[in-house]
Amino acid sequence: METSQLSRGQFLKQLGMSSAALMSFYCLGTGLTSCSSSSDDPTPSPTTGGGTNTNSGVTGTTSGAIDFTIDLTNSNFVKLKTEGEFTYVGDIIIANAKGTFVALSKVCTHQGTTINYRSGTNDFLCPNHGSQFKTDGTVSKDPATKALAVYKTELLNSGNSLKIKA
Numbered sequence: 001m002e003t004s005q006l007s008r009g010q011f012l013k014q015l016g017m018s019s020a021a022l023m024s025f026y027c028l029g030t031g032l033t034s035c036s037s038s039s040d041d042p043t044p045s046p047t048t049g050g051g052t053n054t055n056s057g058v059t060g061t062t063s064g065a066i067d068f069t070i071d072l073t074n075s076n077f078v079k080l081k082t083e084g085e086f087t088y089v090g091d092i093i094i095a096n097a098k099g100t101f102v103a104l105s106k107v108c109t110h111q112g113t114t115i116n117y118r119s120g121t122n123d124f125l126c127p128n129h130g131s132q133f134k135t136d137g138t139v140s141k142d143p144a145t146k147a148l149a150v151y152k153t154e155l156l157n158s159g160n161s162l163k164i165k166a
């Protein structure tokens with residue numbers, strides 16, 4: 001028994017030394033930089049939440065007690081001047097619904113997927129299970145059963161700013 005344990009210990013010791021020796025050799029051959037870190041993937045992830053805007057062009061509170069204004073001359077929002085266009089600010093979807101600005105919660109009341117605006121039918125569609133909502137937030141097609149929260153919209157500054165408020 002003792003012999004057996006000793007052999008195993010010696011074996012492990014030798015293995016450790018071999019690995020260290022191999023590593024040293026590898027490092028010498030490839031330069032220090034490739035051996036200085038244990039990080040597997042140093043590539044930074046540039047992902048920043050698809051489809052949402054930066055805060056540029058927005059002033060005010062975009063979560064909780066909603067009360068903010070977007071600058072419709074800002075490059076993030078200028079497209080909203082075109083009928084049928086829509087965008088997201090925080091948890092709100094803002095659409096130019098046939099010339100009328102509407103702002104609703106973007107969070108589907110079924111299971112929380114982000115909804116889209118459809119200009120052709122002037123309504124909102126959840127791509128997950130197909131729930132549909134009217135521009136007043138009410139459900140027009142299940143499985144969602146609860147209406148979306150709707151926010152007040154008001155054009156200011158000769159139509160160059162849009163105020164959204166709970």
Ligand code: FES
Nearest residue numbers: 108110111126129
């Ligand atoms: S999460 Fe929107 S329909 Fe299911």
